[in-house]
Amino acid sequence: VQMTQSPSYLAASPGESVSISCKASKSISNNLAWYQEKPGKANKLLIHSGSTLQSGTPSRFSGSGSGTDFTLTIRSLESEDFAVYYCQQYNEYPPTFGGGTKLELK
């Protein structure tokens, strides 16, 4: 299953809201996870099952979608949110990741 994320780069300011799209090449039900990657830190699972926040994920993060189209939304961006975000399907082997979205400070 190929996972296509867009955009690849996104510039925003603190306080703004942003959305990242992830499209699967075939239906994956809701078997989708979102991760955050930051330099010098371990990758963090933010959301699983398409929309379920992992323990510890701030409520300003939300996930939606099912089937082939998914969205990660971050409301009221904080400085710590500027990072790279990846989606990943686990509906079937091999698990596959999107190409990533780099969220940069405008």
Add this chain to the structure above:
Amino acid sequence: EVQLVESGGGLVQPGRSMKLSCAASGFTFSNYGMAWVRQAPTKGLEWVATISYDGSSTYYRDSVKGRFTISRDNAKSTLYLQMNSLRSEDTATYYCTRGKYSFAYWGQGTLVTVSS
């Protein structure tokens, strides 16, 4: 606190072997499936292999099948990745992760560079 600490990376010549280890702590290791995920320089994440909680089932991406072996020692809370016949395209940071489907915890990674 869950901790995953990888070791064993470094520079290796093409065709040679290398074994990575991942020491786990902060959770009952024998209860969880584990996986290796890699990231080539400036590239995205790529799943490599998964092992079930008891080691009875293993899964590999096609490009490493027959060359890599994932294993675990539940008594030592340690995950391994034996990599044989290494190729330049295996150059990446290798991450140990907890999970069989989604990956709830990640280590900081160990860099493997395959070059002559």
